[in-house]
Amino acid sequence: MVFYRNMPYQSISSHPGVVPVSNTGLKQKLTSHLLLGIDTGGTYTDAVLFSEAAGVVAKAKALTTRHDLAEGISGAVEAVLEKAKVPVSAISLVSLSTTLATNALVEGQGGRAGLVMIGFGPEDLKRDGLQEALGSDPVIFLPGGHNVHGGETPLDMSALDAALPTLATEVSSFAIAGYFAVRNPDHEKRVRERIREVSHLPVTCSHELSSKLGGPRRALTTLLNARLVSMIDRLVGSCEEFLKTRGIDVPMMVVRGDGALISAAEARLRPIETILSGPAASLVGARYLTGLENAVVSDIGGTTTDVAVLDAGRPRLDADGAVVGGFRTMVEAVAMRTYGLGGDSEVKINDRGLKAKIDLGPRRFLPLSLAAALYGDAVLSVLDRQLRATHAGRHDGRLAVRTGLPDHLASGLQPQEQALYDRIGTVPLALADLIVSTPQKATLDRLVARGLVHICALTPSDAMHVLGKQSQWDAEAARLGLKIAARSKDGSGQPIAGSPEMLARMIVDRLTRQSSEVILQACLNEDGAGAIDPSASLAVDRALKRQPGIVRFALGLDRPLVGLGASAPVYYPAIAGMLATEAAIPAEADVANAVGAVVGQVRATVTVFVTTPEEGIFIVNGAGPSERFIDQDEAFGVARRRAATMALETAHANGAEEPAATAWEEIDAPEIEGGRKLVEARFIASASGRPRIAHRAG
Structure with a gap:
């Protein structure tokens, strides 16, 4: 028999020199201060100025500039300061949330990392998805480690010493996982010091990230953390650099995946804790903005849709660790499910059947309308030329352009990757002029996965521009892209759509249906019925279509659907209608993440x-x-x-x-x-x- 003794919650004296205070006193203390919340997403960077007395004072957006994140942050912050008409001296705290780490794992991006396993063997790679996550990244096995009580097996670093000089030039960071390191981290620390001495690269130890047993999954979490170090370091550094130039010398926080805040310095050491940072912030923001105790919260961005359930005003934490990009980590986070579906998702048209089928995601593309807004005639002229051509090309409507990442982040490319990367410039180039063989397409996909190249192509955002429901970018490019796609013929020899508007409606209808399916999947998982796959269930299909018959199928949610994201008012009324529930879309739905970033603890x-x-x-x-x-x-x-x-x-x-x-x-x-x-x-x-x-x- 196992028993648990749970001590009652008790107050413990605070950090030396610090006295705990009540929330009421703290709130009164903060009402005279403005807090700056920043959310850096895959497409937009949002900024809000927030007062605990007045709520959201002002909000603004700017495009996220991946090549130099400071530009997007600067644009959003300058705009919100201008709207609020306040000096920078009014700001007392900056808090940052981001979906960049989540997006990187969903899209398979991140730097190349070297994994050092202490006391483990090659067979351990087969557990918990570690081999799949490792891919082609190098791994070194060292004798050593500890037992469950902290007892030592001697550490031998010979293999590490032999490999380090070469490895240091082939990876951007290192991850170390020791056997029972959570009970005794000494070997991880010794290996970390050796790697730092030789390589001077960032190093992550597994004991720094989790106190839970389960070596291979802890190693997986550490590996993913190492891959994210450079990305989060660039983000935090860009934000700090901009704040410094503007004279905003205040503490800076980052949202963790469980909705709590950590200092920017700690986030740089443990970037894995910021996976689901954006979604967690959106959940905190949703609770604050709507006041709802019970709701399904769905946040649609450019790259992902994030779904979670609020019960009695609180999100459930995933005790087993956050699942992102198909990998279960040891990072404690809100029980948020992330799907590769958003306004900038790839539109995949299968025209081989008698009737064409459309699927969306999971990859994010640069919408044609946005690409044309950024690059003008370089995009429009290509689309116009392809539309006028006598014969349709396999890669029509698609272009490639560098993301603008610094050259050192392109290190370690294979010769064929480097050759293709050299041909891609800072102005979009038609894929038809770039890709001449099937292997080159796979090479291009690897460059995209490294975050070095954007594919510009048709997305739901383009469809919304043609339907007049979005207008921030270039609608003409969106129309040209839809015309190119619409002329494809299905298995019956008919064009897949009679007009750009018809194809646009098909794409938006597909987004509504796929969004409904992922929301249902998340809720079914919460109900313990995750074995039901809404995308494959005939019963769910009949219910969502309201298909008539002798047997009537119906389903719905038992609580409102809170829709968040810049495009929430456009998409979520139809999604809530399909799910037979009420849509709750707060006025600040477009900046809920930034709000959540400043109201957390x-x-x-x-x-x-x-x-x-x-x-x-x-x-x-x-x-x-x-x-x-x-x-x-x-x-x-x-x-x-x-x-x-x-x-x-x-x-x-x-x-x-x-x-x-x-x-x-x-x-x-x-x-x-x-x-x-x-x-x-x-x-x-x-x-x-x-x-x-x-x-x-x-």
């Missing part, structure tokens, strides 16, 4: 373990070096103090001004021969508080 949770390797011996592991005791009560007391102290220190380091902690414990002790025998005790402390703000004189 800093939170840190620490777990310390006590185990018994033999009768009468108690080992304390976590939040410090391993310690050995012969008295259980003494070991438990040390574990409690360690957890509380480290939680408060971590929250303080993460940017909390006045953190306060609560603590509880879980003790596994089955009955054996009339007495309880300790297997493991877990002492958990969680500290939280509002982020530090700049206090200005006067």
Whole structure:
């Protein structure tokens, strides 16, 4: 029998020199300050100025500039300051949320990382999707590691020393995972120091990201973190650089995947924690903006649709770790499901059947209307020429252009990749003029996956421009792209659509249906009915189509659908209608993420373990070096103090001004021969508080 003893939540004295205060006092303290929320998405960068007394004071948008993120951030912040007519001195805190890490994992992007496994063997790569995630990235196996009680197997770094000089020129970062490193991280730290000495590249250790057991999944999480380091470093650095030039010298926070805030410095070390940052911020923002206690929240962006459920005003955290891009990580995050479906999704037309079929995503393309708005005649002239051609080309309506990433991020390209990359410039080039063989198409796809190249092509955003429901970009390019696509013939020899408008409606109808399916899939998973696939179920199909028959099928949601995103008012009324529920679209739906970024709290949770390797011996592991005791009560007391102290220190380091902690414990002790025998005790402390703000004189 296993029993759990849950201590009542109790207040623990704060970080030295810091006294906990009530939320009421804190709110009164902040009403005179403006908070700047920034959300950097795949297509747009949003900015809001927020007052806890007045709510959203002003909001603005600018296109995300992937080649130099500071440009998009600058554009959005300058615009919101101009709208609010306030000086920069009024800003006391900056908080950033982003979908860039999520998008990178969904689209298979990220830098090349070297994985070092300590105490593991090649067979461990077959577990938890690690081999699939690793792909062609290099891996080194070293003897070493520890046991469950922190005992050491000698570490041998010979293989690392032999490979490092070459590896350092082939990867952009390193990931280290040691056997039972969460109980004793010494070997991970020693390997980290050796790699830093030789390569001077960023290094991520698995014990820094999770205290949970499960080596291969912890290694997977560490590998993904290493791939994201350069991306998040560029984002945070760009934001800090712009703020500095504008004289905004205030604390900067970043939203984590569970909706909590961490300091920008910590986010740079653990970028994996920012996966689902944007979605988590949107959920916090949705709760604040709508006041709804129970709702399904769906946020559509350019690249993804993110779905979560609010129950009693709170999102459920995914205890097993966030799933992004098909990989289950060890990152604690809101139970948000992310799908590769958005306004800028690839439009895939299958014209081989008697009737053409349309599918969307999961890749994001640069909409033709946006490409023409950015590059003008370079795009329009290509589309016009292809439309006038006597014979349709296989790659008509598609162009390629560099994203503008710095050259050093293009390191390690294969010769054929480099040759194709050299031909692609900073002005879009027609794929028909670029691709002459099937292998080159695969090469181009790899460049896209590295984030080095954009494909400009038809998207739902273009369809909306032709239908007059969006107007921010170049509608003529969208019309030309739809004309090119509409002339394709289906299996019966008929054009797939009679006009650009007809094809545009087909694309938007498909977005409505696919959005409904992913929202249903997320909700069915929450209900424990995830085995039902809405995209394949005949019953769901009949219900969504309202198909008449002797047997009537119907389905619906039991709560409102909160639609978020810049295009939410355009898409979600029809989606809610298909799902037989009410659409709740707040006035600030387009900047919900940026709002969520400034209304959250800093939170840190620490777990310390006590185990018994033999009768009468108690080992304390976590939040410090391993310690050995012969008295259980003494070991438990040390574990409690360690957890509380480290939680408060971590929250303080993460940017909390006045953190306060609560603590509880879980003790596994089955009955054996009339007495309880300790297997493991877990002492958990969680500290939280509002982020530090700049206090200005006067």
